[in-house]
Amino acid sequence: MAEYDYDLFTIGGGSGGVRASRVAAAHGARVAIAEEHRIGGTCVIRGCVPKKMLVYGAHFAEDLEDCQKFGWEIEGKSFDWIKLRDNVLADVDRLEDAYTDTLESHDVAIFKERAEITGDHEITLASGKTVTAKYILIATGARPRLPECAGVEHGITSNEAFHLDELPKKVIIAGGGYIANEFAGIFNEFGSKVCIVNRGDQLLRGYDEALRDRLLQISVMKGIDFEFNTVFEYIKPCEDGGYFVKLKNNDEERVDLVMFAIGRVPNTEKLGLDTVGVALGDNGEIKVDEFSKTSVNYIYAVGDVTDRVQLTPVAIREGQAFADSVFGPNDPYAVDHSCIASAVFSHPPIAAVGMTEGEAKNKLGSVRVYQSDFRPMKNVLAQRNERSLFKMVCEGDNDRIVGIHMIAPDAPEMMQAAAIAVKAGLTKADFDATTAIHPTMAEELVLMK
Structure with a gap:
């Protein structure tokens, strides 16, 4: 008879928790996951995914205005917020089902209720059911912070x-x-x-x-x-x-x-962490080592609840590394939290990887900065007076690229490939030696002066 009910019990069904649970199960572990709201977590249910859909919807406002300069006339155009809202929420439902199906297809037991650590290796569900697990993973994410003011x-x-x-x-x-x-x-x-x-x-x-x-x-x-x-x-x-x-x-x-x-606050309250002595930081985040292990040997934490880097892809990587390291056949490995690309889906969007100019000067001393300040071709014909800016920050001695920063239409799409080059330690000369694709905005990456 097994010593524990499960090899892994995950508290939190967001991106990090789902990835860790699925991968651990694929390695042969007996896994259960508890989620008191909806499978998918912040990103899928009330964050990145539905927000990006709203961003797409918002872009049509300017596109429909600009299209006239390209010969298009659209009579009687109007916007229906309710239609967009309901279509977005329907797709969120679809994604929640997909995440749930992924867990079920890997034989992960799903408890759609709150879970709390109530003893050594012990978890009690809101329904009163108590289970035990060899390892516990906390992946409860974070929530929006509220200010202190009347009303x-x-x-x-x-x-x-x-x-x-x-x-x-x-x-x-x-x-x-x-x-x-x-x-x-x-x-x-x-x-x-x-x-x-x-x-x-x-x-x-x-x-x-x-x-x-x-x-x-x-x-x-x-x-x-x-x-x-x-x-x-x-x-x-x-x-x-x-x-x-x-x-x-x-x-x-x-x-x-x-x-x-x-800002966002790590969800660490009423999880029973103090019952077993899990150490928290000053902002309520769970303190972990490079392998996502807490101060308690069998309890791990990944994602926003650790307040390391609050980004969905980071939570997924942490969940993957945890599951591979604890349940996989190979040696443990840690996630590299340096040089992480990120984006702001503003209008226009921003994308960045590596050090800013200021950070590079403080850390490296000597730096070289290359940039391109231009008006995208589409904006020129549309007579939209909106300029884009690309910056490349390089180490002064050898021109190794330590940061790339963009504000431009589709900057996040361009940054994904550019981030590989920065992570790989390529130089400005490597970019200069790459033939441009013309006419594109991305060609400015290899033409910066």
Whole structure:
């Protein structure tokens, strides 16, 4: 008789938890997973996937305007938010079923309820059922952070943005990170009047300064307002709908919607982690070593709950590495968290990999910076005065590329290939020796001066 009910019990059915469970099962482990909401987690259900679909929908606003310069006339065009919303949510349902099917096809037992660690190797489900496992994996992700202000309960987060019954005429979005800027672009293209409110003095900390400045410039040109160095004093409902919002050092104003996008908090509460002594960091994140092991020998954690790099592909890689290392036939291995490419699906999008110019100067001293500041061909013919910017940051001594940064239409699509070159340690000369594909925006990568 087996010593434990399962070889692995995963708490959290998001991207990292699902990958780890599936791979562990493929290695022959007896696996169970518990998810109290929906299989797929933040990315699939209320994050990257439905947001990207809204981004696609928002792009048609400018495309339909620009198409006239290309000879197209579209009479009576209109936008139906409810149709887009329901189509997006229907596809989310499809993806949830696909993720569930993947687990079931690998004989992973699925418990659609909350789970808590209640003892050594012991997990108790919300239904009262208790099971044991040789290893426990925490993959519970993170949730939107809320500010401390009067009336905070009247605002929404990105979780609720996908379920709105109508588009706001005027919306305030709190935050300066990627979620705030992405939804600002979405709402703005759908016709809402948007204002981003940020307690600091800059957008998108961690991205190259030139790209941040360019996005701010273009966003203002598109009609998005910004309020920096301020916080909410209160939010209160109006009798006839909407809300009165008071910002510090500003007059009270009336809006239809307030959305908070000020960061994310690891989901570590009420998991029983203190019962077995799992160590947490200052922000409530689970502290892990390079192999995702916690302070308790048989408990591991992957994804946003560890607050290492809060990106879905990183969670998937961590889940894969955990399952291979613990249950696979080969030697354990760790995920390399350096040089991770990322994107902001703003309008236009930003993509980056490696060090910014400032980071490179601080770390390396001598650097060389190459760049291309241009107007994409499509924008020229459409008479859209919106310029793109590519930057390549190289080590001064040998021209090894240590960072690439772009703001341009389809920048994330171009960055995926460029990131391989940076990860591989290629030089500016390697790019220069590559023949350009003309005419494309991507050719600027091999033509930068």
